[in-house]
Amino acid sequence: MPLHTVEPETTTDEAAALFTATHRALGVVPNLARVMANSPAVLKGYLGVVTALSAEGSLAVDVCESIALLVAQENRSDYCLSVHAFRGTRTAGLSAAEATRARRGQADDPWTAAVLDLAAVVVRDRGTLTDEQLAAARCAGLSDGQIVEVVAHVALHVFTNYLATAARVDIDWPLVRHTD
Structure with a gap:
């Protein structure tokens, strides 16, 4: 229920x-x-x-939506995938192909790809980052403030993914499934 x-x-x-x-x-x-x-x-x-x-925050809206898509895919949250596929393509300027790639942690832009690499590690390893992973993020051009923001976005989206799943929220956006 x-x-x-x-x-x-x-x-x-x-x-x-x-x-x-x-x-x-x-x-x-x-x-x-x-x-x-x-x-x-x-x-x-x-x-x-x-x-x-x-x-x-210092992260552009398309980057934020890309993080949200990655986290929703990792957590198998169809509700949040649907929300962020809609917002990403309708308000953040992502193409459908870019949104799909973001779900897999991929981006054409090297800086965005580095952000998604970092976000993927944060969500998959529950916040544990090695010195090497932090150094790679910094070498890609992320400041410590931007690293903190990436972690904040991941945490925010883990919360919404978990709540949407636990609550069995009816999807009120065009449906996107994690199995697609």
Whole structure:
């Protein structure tokens, strides 16, 4: 049985204000946000991280969406693959081929490829990075701040992947399956 979704039309508490902020940040109130609203603290924290990374982070939106696609593929999250395939190709400027390659940790641009290499290690090895892996990221041109942001993006997407899977969230985006 899936987790309950909070409906924006029927809520009058703190969740209503958070749904307004969600709509402002994402352009919609997706089903995953409706599940997060079961705990306003979770939805508020999620929006805070998303807003800070997008407004103040140094990674371009196409790179962020590429990380999200990689992490969703690694975690077999069809919900998040669907979200980020849509956002990546519709708002971040990725082609369908680039989005597909990002799911496999590949990119034509060497710097983006280095970001995805780092993100893949972080998600697969649960944050463990060797000195050699950090040196490779730095040699590819990533600053320590950008490395921290990559880890933050991976952590954020692991959270949303796990919650979408645990909650059995109905996919409200064009469906993309991890088996595709």
